[in-house]
Amino acid sequence: MVSKNQKKLIKSLYQKKYRKQHGLFVAEGKKVIKELLEAGMKLHSLFTLDPNIFDIPTSCEYEINKEELKQISFLTTPQVALAIFYIPETKKVTLDHLILALDDVRDPGNLGTIIRLCDWFGIKDLICSDQTVDCYNPKVIQATMGSITRVNISYVDLKEFLTDKVGVLKxxxxxxxxxxxxxxxxxxxxxxxxxxxxxxxxxxxxxxxxHQITIPQFGASKETESLNVATATAIVLNEFRRS
Amino acid sequence: MVSKNQKKLIKSLYQKKYRKQHGLFVAEGKKVIKELLEAGMKLHSLFTLDPNIFDIPTSCEYEINKEELKQISFLTTPQVALAIFYIPETKKVTLDHLILALDDVRDPGNLGTIIRLCDWFGIKDLICSDQTVDCYNPKVIQATMGSITRVNISYVDLKEFLTDKVGVLKxxxxxxxxxxxxxxxxxxxxxxxxxxxxxxxxxxxxxxxxHQITIPQFGASKETESLNVATATAIVLNEFRRS
Incomplete structure (x- = not known):
């Protein structure tokens, strides 16, 4: 069963303000939840159609029915379970490697793809401007496929952050x-x-x-749209790593 | 106004079967429609809230209200206009350049992104297996941002297509x-x-x-998901073009 208060809490976590206030975020689906658990993310509570699929303390597990899951899920097609996790503390950024920074990336799907790319290319630190979409937004969590546990994501005033670093890093x-x-x-x-x-x-x-850099365009048309930020990030990280 | 028959036609075009039968597809939004018109796509009919924004023969233009647009649109937030275009004829594939082939790519967003990448990297021919999502699917059309007009897309039995080409092309x-x-x-x-x-x-x-190729992974984790097909395509096309 899901209590009225639990429902209220879950619904509130779809807003950044309440995620921040409670220090909690929501993840859905067997695969994503398993990956977060395996990576050591601290579980707050779990609501599941089938209590046999997760190996967790029964004190935070709630068996629910399909109707209840539909009420709390933000997915069009709710999956087998929904979990609430504690937002982990951000680690200090270290400067001895390649760092990716995002200036105001707004689309949750793009941020999710970029976090997966960081994981693939071994980028330990992702810096986001304060205006960038929140990485604990449920759409981002679903898109990252668990790789959010392997990338340290910091939200900062980007200008201020960079000002100290010029001279130390290119x-x-x-x-x-x-x-x-x-x-x-x-x-x-x-x-x-x-x-x-x-x-x-x-x-x-x-x-x-x-250093202002560009991915060269090979098509001849002026009408060609610029590359999407996630595909451009794929190419840029690949270029840094291959060299 | 939109007639009952026009509504029926538009709704039918959300299915591949009827797009094929009628030889028509749907595009929405000022920007996408303008790009398709500028690229010389043949217009069947256009339904718009504002008849002043497109320079087209009045015989195929229908002024509609917001309520009507909502009824015919497939977007959650309908834009200012919806157009029906004729599906252009596929041109013959030429073999004197780099060709991208997709084996059963199913997600419309991925195909849309890949078509934009082909446009950026000057790939003239995109070959899709018959199981690949239809490029005239409305979600693909919205994701391509008009670049679909600059890439020749052929649907084929991929195995058969490749069998002739081995020996001619790597x-x-x-x-x-x-x-x-x-x-x-x-x-x-x-x-x-x-x-x-x-x-x-x-x-x-x-x-x-x-030639079996791989994009090397730099992160240490075994849990890392493989790259999404659209981001992998970005990296692969970049590698072919840069060399």
Missing amino acids: VFGTFMDGNSIYAEELPEQAIVIMGNEANGISKDVQDIIE | VFGTFMDGNSIYAEELPEQAIVIMGNEANGISKDVQDIIE
């Missing part, structure tokens, strides 16, 4: 009209910034960037 | 355990195959592939 940013990424020397330790879906990197942050 | 396929794509010589003229979201490249097609 700062790269992606632009429509920068230097070809193929021609640039891409160091192992650096910060690389990807911008907002519609507007790219903000003016404030642009001023701090030393 | 055939590459992406696998979890192939050779590092960084170490392979990637020719300007070739076919490169991407597989299904869950199962990769099918057994039948695997047998024909001469």
